[in-house]
Amino acid sequence: MVKANIVLDAKGLTCPMPIVKTKKKMKDLKAGEILEIEATDKGSTADLQAWANSTGHEYLGTESEGEILHHFLRKGGEHSSESTPSIPEVSLEAFKQKVESEESLNILDVRELDEYEEAHIPGVVHIPLGEVEKRSNELNKDAEIYIICHSGRRSEMAAQTMKKQGFKKVINVVPGMRDWTGKTE
Structure with missing residues (x-):
């Protein structure tokens, strides 16, 4: 150890x-x-x-x-960065309205598989946070992508990773599935 x-x-x-x-x-x-x-x-x-x-x-x-x-x-050296570029956020309420309007949305769920299988929003793409860096090529870099997790923290980290890879329109859904009251599968 x-x-x-x-x-x-x-x-x-x-x-x-x-x-x-x-x-x-x-x-x-x-x-x-x-x-x-x-x-x-x-x-x-x-x-x-x-x-x-x-x-x-x-x-x-x-x-x-x-x-x-x-x-x-x-711990990283003096050049380690505790601050990272800010990621746009959408409230869970505003996001739910978009989902319920049946607007065509790109939604990425970055929770672990057992959380995802328990309940998820219909039609989402599932890539656990630990796989986002390797699998982001499965997503369109030019599309607007809403990223959701349990509380909003993992989705923010996923958005940071994707932004570094050239994604332009990533939006963090806050607080996340913990408080989701809409349809699930």
Whole structure:
């Protein structure tokens, strides 16, 4: 197991809390030091990988011990970026109106497979956050794409990744499926 300078207990927390706590705790570390995040949320692996990638920190890997995931991140140097370009957002209410108007929309759901299978908006494209970077070529870079997750955090990270790949019109749906009351499959 990797030797960490600080251990963060995020067990029992679900998206977006492991990321929120990690971001806060990372400020206590010096460049090069390692943070271990103990989590039980299966989606935390992809979330932390994407967050580290988008902020200039290094994702070192994840080790499992029963139900507990031990994630390891190395703090980036002085050039690591905690601020990233802003992504346009749409409220869940306004987004629901667009969906219900039966307007032709491109919707990307970036939740994990088990979350997606539980319930999703009809007609969405499903690409889990951890696969967005590799699979974004399945999407039209010139189209307006609404990105949704559970709470709005993973979808924001997916939008950041896609923006770096040349997507021009990505829109984050906030807060996400957690509060969705429209039709689902």
